[in-house]
Amino acid sequence: MKPPGRLRPGFLLVFRREFYWFYRRPFLLFLTTLLPLLLMGVLAIVFSAGLATRLPIAVLDLDGSDLSRTIIRAVDATPDTAVAVNVSDLTEGRALILSGRVHGLLMLPLNLERDVFAGRRPEVVFFYNTQTLTTGNLTLRGVSAAVPTVAAGIRLALRTAQGQPVEIAQADLSPIPVQVNPLFNPTLNYAHFLLAALMPALLQVVIVTTMAYTVGMDAETMHRLVILRRLGGGLWPAMAGKILPYTLIFLVVLGLSDAILFGLLDMPLRGERWILVVAGLLFILANQFIGVLLALFLRPVASAISVGTLIFAPSFGYMGIGFPRLAMNGFSYWWGELIPGTWYLMARIDQTIRGTPVDLSLRPLMVLGIFVLTLAIVTALRLEVFRIRRQRRAARRLREVTP
Amino acid sequence: MRALLAIFRIELIRILTLRPALAVLVFGPLIYALYYPQPYANEALRDVPIAVVDLDDTTSSRELVRRIDASSDVAVAATLPDQVSAERAVQGRQLYGILVIPQYFERDLLHGRQSPVALYGDASYFLIYQRIAGAVVAVARTMGAEIETARLIAANIDPVLAAAAPDPMPLTAVALFNPQGGYATYILPAAFVLILQQTLLIGVGLLGTIGNNAAVRNPAASAAGPLARVGGRLLAYLVIEAIVLPFYLIVLPYLYGIPRLGGLLTIFAFCLPFVLAVAALGMVIATLFRRPLAVQLVCATLGLPFMFLAGFSWPSEAIPEPLRTLTVLLPSTSAMNGIVEVSQLGAPLQAVRGPFLTLWILAAVYGLLAVLLDIRSARGKPAAQAPAAG
Numbered sequence A: 001m002k003p004p005g006r007l008r009p010g011f012l013l014v015f016r017r018e019f020y021w022f023y024r025r026p027f028l029l030f031l032t033t034l035l036p037l038l039l040m041g042v043l044a045i046v047f048s049a050g051l052a053t054r055l056p057i058a059v060l061d062l063d064g065s066d067l068s069r070t071i072i073r074a075v076d077a078t079p080d081t082a083v084a085v086n087v088s089d090l091t092e093g094r095a096l097i098l099s100g101r102v103h104g105l106l107m108l109p110l111n112l113e114r115d116v117f118a119g120r121r122p123e124v125v126f127f128y129n130t131q132t133l134t135t136g137n138l139t140l141r142g143v144s145a146a147v148p149t150v151a152a153g154i155r156l157a158l159r160t161a162q163g164q165p166v167e168i169a170q171a172d173l174s175p176i177p178v179q180v181n182p183l184f185n186p187t188l189n190y191a192h193f194l195l196a197a198l199m200p201a202l203l204q205v206v207i208v209t210t211m212a213y214t215v216g217m218d219a220e221t222m223h224r225l226v227i228l229r230r231l232g233g234g235l236w237p238a239m240a241g242k243i244l245p246y247t248l249i250f251l252v253v254l255g256l257s258d259a260i261l262f263g264l265l266d267m268p269l270r271g272e273r274w275i276l277v278v279a280g281l282l283f284i285l286a287n288q289f290i291g292v293l294l295a296l297f298l299r300p301v302a303s304a305i306s307v308g309t310l311i312f313a314p315s316f317g318y319m320g321i322g323f324p325r326l327a328m329n330g331f332s333y334w335w336g337e338l339i340p341g342t343w344y345l346m347a348r349i350d351q352t353i354r355g356t357p358v359d360l361s362l363r364p365l366m367v368l369g370i371f372v373l374t375l376a377i378v379t380a381l382r383l384e385v386f387r388i389r390r391q392r393r394a395a396r397r398l399r400e401v402t403p
Numbered sequence B: 001m002r003a004l005l006a007i008f009r010i011e012l013i014r015i016l017t018l019r020p021a022l023a024v025l026v027f028g029p030l031i032y033a034l035y036y037p038q039p040y041a042n043e044a045l046r047d048v049p050i051a052v053v054d055l056d057d058t059t060s061s062r063e064l065v066r067r068i069d070a071s072s073d074v075a076v077a078a079t080l081p082d083q084v085s086a087e088r089a090v091q092g093r094q095l096y097g098i099l100v101i102p103q104y105f106e107r108d109l110l111h112g113r114q115s116p117v118a119l120y121g122d123a124s125y126f127l128i129y130q131r132i133a134g135a136v137v138a139v140a141r142t143m144g145a146e147i148e149t150a151r152l153i154a155a156n157i158d159p160v161l162a163a164a165a166p167d168p169m170p171l172t173a174v175a176l177f178n179p180q181g182g183y184a185t186y187i188l189p190a191a192f193v194l195i196l197q198q199t200l201l202i203g204v205g206l207l208g209t210i211g212n213n214a215a216v217r218n219p220a221a222s223a224a225g226p227l228a229r230v231g232g233r234l235l236a237y238l239v240i241e242a243i244v245l246p247f248y249l250i251v252l253p254y255l256y257g258i259p260r261l262g263g264l265l266t267i268f269a270f271c272l273p274f275v276l277a278v279a280a281l282g283m284v285i286a287t288l289f290r291r292p293l294a295v296q297l298v299c300a301t302l303g304l305p306f307m308f309l310a311g312f313s314w315p316s317e318a319i320p321e322p323l324r325t326l327t328v329l330l331p332s333t334s335a336m337n338g339i340v341e342v343s344q345l346g347a348p349l350q351a352v353r354g355p356f357l358t359l360w361i362l363a364a365v366y367g368l369l370a371v372l373l374d375i376r377s378a379r380g381k382p383a384a385q386a387p388a389a390g
Helices: A011-024 A026-046 A066-077 A091-099 A113-117 A133-161 A166-174 A190-219 A222-232 A235-264 A275-298 A301-312 A330-336 A341-356 A358-401 B002-017 B020-033 B059-070 B083-091 B105-112 B127-153 B159-164 B183-209 B214-218 B228-256 B266-287 B292-309 B321-327 B330-344 B351-380
Strands: A054-059 A081-087 A102-109 A124-129 A178-183 B048-054 B074-081 B097-101 B116-121 B171-174
Touching: A026 A190, A026 A235, A026 B292, A026 B321, A054 A066, A054 A091, A054 B159, A066 A081, A066 A113, A066 A124, A066 A133, A066 B097, A066 B105, A081 A091, A081 A102, A081 A133, A091 A102, A091 A124, A102 A133, A102 A190, A113 A133, A113 A301, A113 B002, A113 B020, A113 B228, A124 A133, A124 A222, A133 A166, A133 B183, A166 A178, A166 B127, A178 A301, A190 A235, A190 A301, A190 A341, A190 B292, A222 A235, A222 A358, A235 A275, A235 A341, A235 B159, A235 B292, A275 A301, A275 A341, A275 A358, A301 A330, A301 B020, A341 A358, A358 B074, B002 B020, B002 B159, B002 B214, B002 B228, B020 B228, B048 B059, B048 B105, B048 B127, B059 B074, B059 B097, B059 B127, B083 B097, B097 B127, B116 B351, B127 B159, B183 B266, B183 B292, B183 B330, B228 B266, B228 B351, B266 B292, B266 B330, B266 B351, B292 B330, B330 B351
Parallel strands: A054 A081, A054 A102, A124 B171, A178 B116, B048 B074, B048 B097
Antiparallel strands: A102 A124, B097 B116
16 A cells, blocks of 8 residues: 555554554454454353353162162262263163263162171272263262262261261261362362463464464565565564554453453452553563564465464463473473463463462563563564665665676 | 366365465374374373471371372472461462361371361362362371271271271272373374364365366366366365374374274274365365465464364363354364264264264265355356466
């Protein structure tokens, strides 16, 4: 596009041109704003329940006694599990697990009641599907809460029947009870744990790829880069004018999604908001520079976007939310250290659910700051290389013209 | 038929010669095969460091701490004087849990009273919390059972009966298909399916948006009808996936030590409609977005949400209803669950009838859509045969 005559080349011109592009290419606006917000909305619906409750399991009751029915009722009554099917043999239960209709099978053996009261310790067996780890563990939690409760009732009855006073018998049942307190997330809500971390992970991919795209469009050939330089009155102000509009847009997107998370969905926000904002800004800038560098080093644009996608689309795993970084191998740990999202999520989790003291959250901020600084310097150096190369070429041309 | 084969040949050559397509369809999966599984390669979380605040400091309390430290899931990394300093270490992510043993722990045990301990686990990382809670509760229960047995024997009860009394009805939990509860075994088979879908989707999208000169120049191909055009291309993608897919579903699990119970034939039979559905969806996406860069940019973002929409890491029972039905439109939803059931669980085809049929229906619907869009775009440019530039 031609700049309006009254505008002088400089940072502002490129800055404005970028917004004009949004107007002219609605796709770019869709990609940077609507798409991440839309996906975030969908994920918010996915996790809206917060807790996965009443997961279906099957029961194979070979005893059919009062005791076995009590156990089934207790298992059905836990928040985690629901007895969906009564099967008549193991084959039927196996088929149900294989088809994914139930997540586990509780088997109550023949003569369970008789053997329990005779002190023969019959086994209650729970088969559960750990191929789906989360779901499998949840059903196990339900069953292993319910069965010992029923057993405790029996043990109490056995003792009081022998003439032990109830309170002594009760103390005897579990000499070392453990009071387990989940810190920071008392209800073990999945939305608080996962949803709040997913938006930055999504945004990271969007930032890197769109920056590679938009800068790539202006830097794909030397010719286009020269146009950009002329518009900006120099490469540095031009690049700043190119980057800043997106910084603002991504800040708005992150802010909007956080407003929904913490305002509308009432996720816990215990901490300093300024840290969240600063960390968010540094996170966005760091990813922007990564995208810019991809565009400046890789041509054509398609390759820059491909490499950006290749590296950042699976980076959620490296950030250690699902599988903690504590247990990763050396490569993954150090690679995760180099991903801006790792540090942003650390600061974010600290200042949302953990309510960490400020001084402990300064380290992720500092690391993000170092990222931004280093990447900005590399970008500047890369632009300098372009400038020197162009000057040399111009000098060569000059020599050819004037022998 | 000749037209279809001509289209098929041209498409196959395009896949192998167009750099972006080759990169996404062949090299992309190869790199992901190395890069994606790394964080999970260690499978399990072991020796999570926790702090102990032992206010009792007696033989019994130290015995409890020793046993907890000996468990494979938890390691006692620090013994701290008070809870405040321990909490700060947890905030700083040096430690992930605090076990507080109150004063008079031993005295209460010896008196035959209950002697509770308190555990604080970092629940901002669920896997860590599970490990800590599971390990400490199990150790405390074992130690409690021993104490209970000792007390009963002291009360002149037959040792055999006394040993049975703490646990009259033991619960045996049998973990199926992933006995160690390994994280890689859990996530990788499903993630591989998603990677296959995303690379195929982007690859087909790129091929559909980059101009196809060869098909215009070739006389047999330019005579092809819409059905042959779509069919020939689908066939080409099937051939490529016939190489990539076995590598992903058979070779990779083997290399990463992930158990596989399913037979090869069943797995491939299930994958056939999956590949067709994804490839056809890729063609539809290509006509919708029209530019290769648009395909790349949009698909880059979709991978992560698709993972959670499939109801794999988050149970589909917990996804609200209208959305759950909508997710069926994505091939990955049926494919991730279906292929995992067929190959990891060894389910026969009739056990996964639902997802199998869904994938065939998706393949038919998206295939039909691709044909219709092809007819429309062919009608749009009858005079100007110039291919749209990328």
